[in-house]
Amino acid sequence: MKPKPTRILDLVANVLVATIVAWIGTRLAYDTFPPISVFAGASLYPVAVLEVLLAFVIRARVGDDQIGDGRHQLHPITVARAVALAKASVQVGSVAGGIWLGFLLWVFPQRGALRAAAADSPGAIVGMLAGAALVAAALWLEYCCRAPEDPSNDVATT
Numbered sequence: 001m002k003p004k005p006t007r008i009l010d011l012v013a014n015v016l017v018a019t020i021v022a023w024i025g026t027r028l029a030y031d032t033f034p035p036i037s038v039f040a041g042a043s044l045y046p047v048a049v050l051e052v053l054l055a056f057v058i059r060a061r062v063g064d065d066q067i068g069d070g071r072h073q074l075h076p077i078t079v080a081r082a083v084a085l086a087k088a089s090v091q092v093g094s095v096a097g098g099i100w101l102g103f104l105l106w107v108f109p110q111r112g113a114l115r116a117a118a119a120d121s122p123g124a125i126v127g128m129l130a131g132a133a134l135v136a137a138a139l140w141l142e143y144c145c146r147a148p149e150d151p152s153n154d155v156a157t158t
Contacts, residue, residue, distance in 0.1 A: 006090050006142060011135065014094035015101065022102025030106065036120040041100055041127020044093065048130070048137035051089060054082055055137070059144035083145045089138035097131020100124050 026033075061067055061074040069075055104124035111118035 006087065006139060011090065011094045014091065015098035018095045018098025019102040019105065022099040023105050024102075026103050026106040030117075033120075035116065036103075036123035038123050038126050040123045041096070041130045044096060044127075044130035044134045047089065048093075048133040051086065051134075051137040051141045054085075055141040055144040058082055058141070062144070062146075062148060079145050082141060086138045086142035086145065090135055090142070093131045093134030093138060095131075097128050097135065100127035100131055104128055 058074065058079060062079075066073050067076055067079060104121065107117045107120050107124055111121050
């Protein structure tokens, strides 16, 4: 069975649910949170970069018809694993981005009244953008792993 492309509606649902849960959790327990550094959400950036690089490699191999089990070809199982990585990463990125957004929606308006909220805002922004970057990279990887259309299925016109 061929995997279906990720639906944007599913990603929006992930973001919305994660945002609401994080906003409620932050509202109830912010005073128990440790300080949020700029590096807290940045861990997703290297994963996003690696997925973009992998996407370009796979796209080039697919375009050059270099997918197969030959010595200098990219094995189809490797491409299938890349699709699985993309599918998982798009879920992680959307949930992480939603969590950071929910945190930011509570912290950002409080930054004038709470010094800690002002200090935590940049870290939340970095985290939210990292989640969005991972989603974008994963969607690009998923797109690049698609099998090309079979030209033999085209009807010849004369």
